[in-house]
Amino acid sequence: MFKPETYILRRKALKDEIRTGLAIFPGNTEASFNYPANTYHYRQDSTFSYFFGINQPDLAGIIDFETGAEILFGNDVDMDDIIWMGPQPSIADRGAQAGIKHTAPLADFARYIEEARTAGRKVHFLPPYRGETKIQLSEILGIMPKEIKESASVDLIRAVVKLRAVKSAEEITEIEKMVDVAYLMHTTAMKMAHPGIIEQEIAGTIEGIALANAGPVSFPVILSINGQTLHNHYHGNVLAEGRMMVVDAGCESEETLYSSDITRTVPVGGKFSSRQREIYEIVLNANLKAIEAIKPGIPYREIHLLAARVITDGLKAAGLMKGDTDEAVAAGAHALFFPHGLGHMLGMDVHDLEGVGENFVGYDDEITRSKQFGTAFLRLGRRLQPGFVLTVEPGIYFIPALIDQWKTEGKFTQFINYDKVEAYKDFGGIRIEDDVLVTDNGYRVLGKPIPKTVEEIENLMRR
Ligand code: GLY
Ligand code: MN
Numbered sequence: 330m331f332k333p334e335t336y337i338l339r340r341k342a343l344k345d346e347i348r349t350g351l352a353i354f355p356g357n358t359e360a361s362f363n364y365p366a367n368t369y370h371y372r373q374d375s376t377f378s379y380f381f382g383i384n385q386p387d388l389a390g391i392i393d394f395e396t397g398a399e400i401l402f403g404n405d406v407d408m409d410d411i412i413w414m415g416p417q418p419s420i421a422d423r424g425a426q427a428g429i430k431h432t433a434p435l436a437d438f439a440r441y442i443e444e445a446r447t448a449g450r451k452v453h454f455l456p457p458y459r460g461e462t463k464i465q466l467s468e469i470l471g472i473m474p475k476e477i478k479e480s481a482s483v484d485l486i487r488a489v490v491k492l493r494a495v496k497s498a499e500e501i502t503e504i505e506k507m508v509d510v511a512y513l514m515h516t517t518a519m520k521m522a523h524p525g526i527i528e529q530e531i532a533g534t535i536e537g538i539a540l541a542n543a544g545p546v547s548f549p550v551i552l553s554i555n556g557q558t559l560h561n562h563y564h565g566n567v568l569a570e571g572r573m574m575v576v577d578a579g580c581e582s583e584e585t586l587y588s589s590d591i592t593r594t595v596p597v598g599g600k601f602s603s604r605q606r607e608i609y610e611i612v613l614n615a616n617l618k619a620i621e622a623i624k625p626g627i628p629y630r631e632i633h634l635l636a637a638r639v640i641t642d643g644l645k646a647a648g649l650m651k652g653d654t655d656e657a658v659a660a661g662a663h664a665l666f667f668p669h670g671l672g673h674m675l676g677m678d679v680h681d682l683e684g685v686g687e688n689f690v691g692y693d694d695e696i697t698r699s700k701q702f703g704t705a706f707l708r709l710g711r712r713l714q715p716g717f718v719l720t721v722e723p724g725i726y727f728i729p730a731l732i733d734q735w736k737t738e739g740k741f742t743q744f745i746n747y748d749k750v751e752a753y754k755d756f757g758g759i760r761i762e763d764d765v766l767v768t769d770n771g772y773r774v775l776g777k778p779i780p781k782t783v784e785e786i787e788n789l790m791r792r
Pocket of ligand 1: 548
């Protein structure tokens, strides 16, 4: 945990945003409390952790905007708990770690809310994303589970996004520590990426590095020689010469929940073929140009489109695309090869704040989500602010089913050389992802630099 002042100041900042009613924050319970016990790793709710800091199940918090009260609800352990979990601090002691003076048994949480509702006061809550929390809120608030998300407080969503999106120095330090663990994960994966090894050996090794150095992986490891499948969690292939291995992986701090999210792509065996190198340099150029464009005030969608233009120019030079670059990108033709967004906010959730609704995080009244295939998947489109931490992750993929579909439909034949593309259907995919802080006048790539030029990767992988 951070020091108590951090949590005191965060709750005070929330009180400065909302003046009426009270906000309730149910912490996460165990995902499998009874049978089968011990199945899932416990993960606290990120927003609960942001305001109350304590990673233990069956807690709840209230911030009362009218009375100023801040209450932590939870039960002290009994002898059964001590037998299974060992001695635990009292709820009062845990509250003190987050600067909370007022604690109460968990049963009082529902009573406090009931009294507030009876008095006609507004009860703000965030959209729940877990079944258990939906049921808990449904029972306390008397709202059907299927209606609970729509009943969430937009005022609270906006206020929490405003606070959590801008990272403080201590939050940036936490993220940067996680990027440094990702350095170990990725450089280890690169050194192991030689013909004959099974993907699972590498995936398991780097997950172990996360656990040994920080905490769990921040999302299930994506590692595959079939990188054309964007989120490939199948790890059963044997690495073979001629393939490229995509590794998209990061870790999260066990204690504070901040995460990293890094992607590197390397040629199996450590030497790029000229065809691999040509496509790789395009993705690298898009990654570098996009990072260089980061500064406060610029809409991230503009940078996404800049990356799309760099990719289109590169693919034109390689003979895979043709025509006017701006027209091709405006039409969305690049999305055959780059069918996802350039990046997303990063913080306590790998797609930070995803649970409250992505459009609240990545878009606003000025910049709304595009409906065009490709750009529609961009999670962050709005103007950047100092303190945002985001990912920059362009890619080029050759997805045989998508190529076949577009070719059959005769889609964008003025921009795509389908005959040439046919020869790349066995290529796979490439993605290069870094975690970047928006500073007062530009950007800073977080963490120890992880090899990403052709030369750096070939040097590291040389045996
Ligand atoms: N690292 C996985 C993702 O950004 O979706
Ligand atoms: Mn990512």
